[in-house]
Amino acid sequence: MTRRLERAQKVATRAGIDTLVITPGADLRYLTGYAALPLERLTCLILPASGDPVLVVPALEKPAAVASGIGFEIATWDETDDPFDLAARLVGTAATIGVDDHMWVSRAFALKNALPAANQVLAGPVVQELRIRKDQAEVDALREAGTAIDRVHRQVAQWLRPGRTEREVGADIARAIIDEGHETVDFVIVGSGPNGASPHHELSDRVIEAGDPVVVDIGGTMPSGYCSDSTRNYLAGGQAPAEYEKAYAVLAEAQAAQRAYARPGVTAESIDRVGRDIIAAAGYGEKFVHRTGHGIGQETHEEPYIVEGSKLVLEEGMAFSIEPGIYLEGLYGARIEDIVVCTTDGIECFNNTPRELFRVDA
The missing domain is CATH 3.90.230.10 (Creatinase/methionine aminopeptidase superfamily)
Known part of the structure; x- marks a missing residue:
């Protein structure tokens, strides 16, 4: 796991967030190095505050994710699958989920429907805590x-x-x-x-x-x-x-x-x-x-x-x-x-x- 992912887990823990859910954009690229295309098909990083990360991608995007150097588990979904059901199973029983600030509203709603018991908060402050200081x-x-x-x-x-x-x-x-x-x-x-x-x-x-x-x-x-x-x-x-x-x-x-x-x-x-x-x-x-x-x-x-x-x-x-x-x-x-x-x-x-x-x- 990269140092940035580990630092994000520590900041999330301090913020009381159990799992981060990050969709394509600058935050995902910063944390993983993967400049995923913002397509209508769901791609997201599932990063628990304690545990191993998983990248959820459409099956047709897996080669691109692998080529980017992703060094952790990649979970794929097919065209007829419900990607939010897959994401919900990976999130599990997390009580508080941090969703990235630029997640499409339609995806935030779909994630909420898939995980109705979870409290959703913005992940922005967590990732900004890392990104604001350049190495x-x-x-x-x-x-x-x-x-x-x-x-x-x-x-x-x-x-x-x-x-x-x-x-x-x-x-x-x-x-x-x-x-x-x-x-x-x-x-x-x-x-x-x-x-x-x-x-x-x-x-x-x-x-x-x-x-x-x-x-x-x-x-x-x-x-x-x-x-x-x-x-x-x-x-x-x-x-x-x-x-x-x-x-x-x-x-x-x-x-x-x-x-x-x-x-x-x-x-x-x-x-x-x-x-x-x-x-x-x-x-x-x-x-x-x-x-x-x-x-x-x-x-x-x-x-x-x-x-x-x-x-x-x-x-x-x-x-x-x-x-x-x-x-x-x-x-x-x-x-x-x-x-x-x-x-x-x-x-x-x-x-x-x-x-x-x-x-x-x-």
Whole structure:
């Protein structure tokens, strides 16, 4: 049994959970290494707090599970079988079952019907307790992902120019994300001019104009299963509006202050506050409309969240984004984003392309 499974059993025991039931997604991949497809046929890990794990898979998926390196029992079911009956028999008399946070509602209901006497709780806190602290192999994987997405950002200037649409630029970026080593493209945001004021704008057929500030936020998943995410800002030729230049200088100061402050021993909310206070003091407080950051690993967004109200004290191995933004509706926006990890006494930054506004020659 892998060390991660053993650690999950210990955390489940402390939480009063008798058995974990984990369906395809980042939690299953983290615990077993199996990146199972989220099909309509049930696949799930049955992990008792004390005892041996079993992976339930449709018979036709067993070869894929074996190929992934599963080193424990695999229980299969055929097309005419009831997989939830099989899962219930394997769970047995467990009084409290932890179901993963991303389990489909239809499956949660079916599991409840198969085990009506069992109390169902969320397994998320158990797995998050493990995933929130990255080990050295995970840190190395995130560093590799950060370096790969940096290579993409270094190429953006050759595609981003007046006369092209956001969608055309985004298509070039998406190809580069794959070419630079990612397995999948998770998102491509190219927010030009007023579209940059929408933090999750993504792509449109808007034609980029000279003098447009452009927000480029991109990320993907590497073959390791670990994600990249980085935002930089570009000027598509011409001259940026004076107000934008002023706001960008404030944003750069805030993000730099947050990076300088972040380290083990501080709370998540205090990092948010450091940048937010700078932005507010410059008159843009209401224009910073989202949290400072999110954790990252086998999901782009996971714990810890860098947001007001989070009293979580950061520890070595916690990885997250630092990405304050300023958004002036109808005009333009800007966001500077780096992925960092807490070291013994500070942070390591995985994104190291220039954070200044990149001025593209028209």
